[in-house]
Amino acid sequence: MAESTLAVRDLRFAYRRGAEELFGGLSHDFEPGQVTAVTGPSGRGKSTLLHVLGLLLTPTAGEVLLDGRDVSRVRDSARSAIRASRVGFVFQDSELDQARKVIDSVLEPALYAGNSRQERLAHARELLDRFGLAERANHRPGQVSGGQAQRLAVCRALLNSPDIVLADEPTGNLDRGNAELVLQTLRSTAVGGSTVIVATHDPFVLDQVDRLVAL
Numbered sequence: 001m002a003e004s005t006l007a008v009r010d011l012r013f014a015y016r017r018g019a020e021e022l023f024g025g026l027s028h029d030f031e032p033g034q035v036t037a038v039t040g041p042s043g044r045g046k047s048t049l050l051h052v053l054g055l056l057l058t059p060t061a062g063e064v065l066l067d068g069r070d071v072s073r074v075r076d077s078a079r080s081a082i083r084a085s086r087v088g089f090v091f092q093d094s095e096l097d098q099a100r101k102v103i104d105s106v107l108e109p110a111l112y113a114g115n116s117r118q119e120r121l122a123h124a125r126e127l128l129d130r131f132g133l134a135e136r137a138n139h140r141p142g143q144v145s146g147g148q149a150q151r152l153a154v155c156r157a158l159l160n161s162p163d164i165v166l167a168d169e170p171t172g173n174l175d176r177g178n179a180e181l182v183l184q185t186l187r188s189t190a191v192g193g194s195t196v197i198v199a200t201h202d203p204f205v206l207d208q209v210d211r212l213v214a215l
Contacts, residue, residue, distance in 0.1 A: 006030040006053065006164055006195050011062035013045065013052055021060065022048055028213055032163070035187055035196045037206055040215035046199035047092060049215070050166045053197065054087050055079040084112040088157035090167035096141040096149055103128070103137040106156045113160050120159055127155040131181065146173040154182055158189065165189055165196045171205055183208060 011026040022045035030036050030053075038046050051057045053064060055071060064072040071082060083089075088109070096105045103124060110120035128134045131151040136144050144152065150173045157165060167186065171179035183205060190196040190210075198205060206212065 005032065005065070005067050006197075007065040008053070009063045009065060011052070011064070012060045013048060013057065014060050023062075023215065025062065026213075026215075027062075030195050030197055031211070032193055032195045033190055034210035035183075035190045035198060035208075036211045036213060037209040038197060038199045038213045038215065039201060039206060042201075044215040046201075046215060047168050050089075050168050050197065050199050053164075054089060054166050055083060080112075084109070084114075085160075086163050088160065088162035088165045090150075090153050090157045090165070090170045092168040092172065096152060098141050100140070101138050102133075102141060102144065102152050105141070106152060106159060109156060109159045115160075124155070124159055127158060128152075130185070131155060131178075147175065147178060150174055151178060151182065154185065158185070161192075163194050165194055167196070167198045169200055169202070170198060171200065171202050176204070179204060 007029040009027050011023045012021050013023055014021045038049055040046060048057065052059055059072050063070040066082065096102065106124045106128065107117055107120055110117065125134065125137065128137055131154065133148060133151055133155070136148060141149060150170065154170060157167065165186065170182050174182060186196050186198065198209065200206065
């Protein structure tokens, strides 16, 4: 895997004109090979920062640099292509399609990246097995617990072996054993060369990451 460099320069964001501005001109380099935790009180923009880094939101000012190139204001098609090929998201509410089997939700990023379902099916099942979810593959999201849904979201984010992983409170619905499993997997992903960024207020996570960004 080629290591990606992700950074922000003089970053500011507001949801609308006149609204409270977030980040205060944040500049930071997110290092490949490390797990970086974004932390801070509620309302300081932890989740918003992940959405800006993942090109789901456009900053009010400043830059998001990917491999030295400002990608924060490229056209929508280019942003979508970057997300599909290089970024894995773990959303806080898991974002599983209620109408589909969980195995199909896990496989969804493969389709966005232009891979066939069959190409990634074995890897999807491997991930489900790693997280103790193999028997849930053909269930609907309404038939799994909140903690299982959160682990499924991690499986989906890792399906394409992305070089950037953005995880929003990935241990929030998990018991300690499963939280350890998720964090261990994220750390292993980082050791493999990925840039892993976790928005969290979980002291267990904060004690084990490589770097902290406090908002």
